[in-house]
Amino acid sequence: MSRKFTAGPLVIASHNAGKVREIGELLGRFDAQVVSAGTLGLDEPEETGATFAANAELKALAAAKAANLPALADDSGLAVNALGGDPGIYSARWAGPTKDFAAAMKLVHDKMGDTPDHGARFVCALALAWPDGHVETFEGVVEGDIVWPPRGANGFGYDPFFLPTGGSLTFGEMEAAAKHAISHRADAFAKLVAACFQ
Numbered sequence: 691m692s693r694k695f696t697a698g699p700l701v702i703a704s705h706n707a708g709k710v711r712e713i714g715e716l717l718g719r720f721d722a723q724v725v726s727a728g729t730l731g732l733d734e735p736e737e738t739g740a741t742f743a744a745n746a747e748l749k750a751l752a753a754a755k756a757a758n759l760p761a762l763a764d765d766s767g768l769a770v771n772a773l774g775g776d777p778g779i780y781s782a783r784w785a786g787p788t789k790d791f792a793a794a795m796k797l798v799h800d801k802m803g804d805t806p807d808h809g810a811r812f813v814c815a816l817a818l819a820w821p822d823g824h825v826e827t828f829e830g831v832v833e834g835d836i837v838w839p840p841r842g843a844n845g846f847g848y849d850p851f852f853l854p855t856g857g858s859l860t861f862g863e864m865e866a867a868a869k870h871a872i873s874h875r876a877d878a879f880a881k882l883v884a885a886c887f888q
């Protein structure tokens with residue numbers, strides 16, 4: 691049995707404004723008073739884990755303990771087939787300290803060279819932690835292809851150069867609701883809801 695989140699304050703343990711917005715939208719219909727880690731002045735833990743799940747768990751536990759409240763963290767990234775799954779858990783780090791995702795997309799594109807395999811996936815691990823150290827973790831994925839040049843200004847991060855399988859719009863061209871219908875984050879969130887919110 692998974693532990694349930696009942697109601698009340700919930701810390702969103704992320705310093706990425708794009709993620710905080712998306713998680714807030716996904717949580718919209720639930721009885722949670724969302725407060726971000728940035729608003730609480732919590733620091734950003736070093737992501738020393740070797741997997742998305744491990745990093746999500748360490749971020750959620752750090753925030754839950756620091757705030758003495760339940761906390762939800764997201765660790766996510768883009769895994770490119772032709773690059774053996776890179777940038778993967780290093781997706782934020784490939785954008786450098788200035789978080790230059792135009793440069794990160796160019797870097798991925800350049801490393802892919804002229805490979806015919808444009809396949810990629812976004813992966814998201816969501817971890818819900820409590821101050822006593824209990825944590826529940828779920829993973830979601832969406833498959834697609836890298837497109838070049840990037841298209842669209844919606845979303846965040848690598849969205850403009852990810853075309854979900856079967857679609858004609860990149861995540862950067864989609865409205866938020868269309869992204870939430872298929873995204874890695876929404877997939878993980880559906881599993882979290884099924885286990886912990888009802």
Ligand SMILES: O=c1nc[nH]c2c1ncn2[C@H]1C[C@H](O)[C@@H](COP(=O)(O)OP(=O)(O)OP(=O)(O)O)O1
Pocket residue numbers: 703704705706709734737764765766767768781782783812845846847848849861873875
């Ligand atoms: O839906 C997405 N659309 C586009 N790009 C995305 C998405 N989801 C993850 N990504 C990329 C960009 C992000 O920067 C990195 C996650 O890195 P990750 O360490 O999990 O997040 P982060 O450092 O940006 O914020 P924080 O750790 O405070 O939650 O992967």
Ligand SMILES: [Mg+2]
Pocket residue numbers: 737782
């Ligand atoms: Mg991070």
